[in-house]
């Protein structure tokens with residue numbers, strides 16, 4: 001073999017032992033920790049096979065049947081399959097599968113419905129909204145005028161009457177609903193009524209709950225909205241990417257907003273992986289998985305409450321819950337660091353009525369999707385709740401965290417994420 005060809009064939013382990021090692025370390029870290037990050041999950045091997053295929057080098061600007069390069073007959077079929085599967089799963093008239101991530105999908109959605117400078121009404125990041133809904137530090141707040149609603153500081157719930165009042169005041173061109181940290185069902189019909197009344201478009205970002213929607217465990221926003229966006233890697237359990245679903249009347253503008261307005265060529269390996277992931281959603285196994293995600297989240301909330309901790313809104317309707325640490329007077333930054341010492345991974349999060357800051361909020365967010373993927377059920381949830389409560393109630397006890405860490409590793413060994421090597 002000539003030298004240039006041998007570069008093409010050499011295995012990662014031989015060519016770049018440093019990166020190979022770090023990937024293995026990361027796999028091991030995952031195997032030995034309990035992941036309660038509500039936005040994370042473990043993708044299926046079938047999807048990872050697709051994303052690590054030769055397609056990861058493909059260039060394919062344009063859309064199936066209207067590309068700027070030749071040689072894309074197989075790629076066109078793959079993207080068309082992804083599109084038709086996405087439409088079918090969510091009952092949408094049109095789907096775009098090219099957005100590189102959820103944030104970019106949202107910007108594409110805004111650009112397809114709005115003119116620069118138009119008014120948006122969306123949920124505040126501090127109340128559970130997302131950066132890309134117009135947070136101060138995000139480009140969206142520089143391109144558009146953004147007014148944001150929150151949740152009731154006492155109940156933690158969306159106050160639809162108040163949102164309606166704000167809409168009547170600011171007269172938005174677009175109302176955005178959907179959140180990254182809202183543990184309750186979202187009433188899309190109610191949002192539709194508000195948007196209609198003020199003559200605004202309605203968009204839902206269902207990134208967190210799309211898996212619940214796909215399996216009929218949360219109302220589907222698609223019939224109520226002009227555009228619906230979602231990431232693919234949270235409850236949907238695919239590799240990282242995004243879907244944008246819309247009514248036919250917005251299809252052409254949406255496709256042009258993704259390409260050429262915002263992006264060049266799409267990542268076709270990931271589109272293939274998303275097509276595979278979409279095929280998972282209609283299986284019995286996936287529906288059962290989501291059912292267990294919900295049961296695990298509910299049980300975790302009840303058990304933490306029984307152990308004396310406070311859950312914002314008093315519980316959860318979905319895959320996540322917000323633990324309010326203000327009664328314990330310990331901040332979420334500290335708690336997440338202490339839990340990591342015990343191999344329990346969470347993220348700090350603001351909670352309704354939070355008196356802390358973004359760096360030191362008085363809450364943590366807990367989600368059940370990843371741990372349910374590795375097969376943890378009610379028995380394990382009870383242990384996890386006890387470990388979390390123990391760490392929070394005894395923050396000075398380092399030996400306790402070491403003991404829990406050993407128990408966590410032991411539990412993780414009994415529930416490997418992937419049962420065979422790659």
Ligand SMILES: *Cc1c(COP(=O)(O)O)cnc(C)c1O
Nearest residue numbers: 101102103130179180205207231
């Ligand atoms: C995760 C998330 C996103 C953005 O995802 P990225 O892929 O990280 O850009 C957008 N909206 C909501 C509600 C999310 O939770």
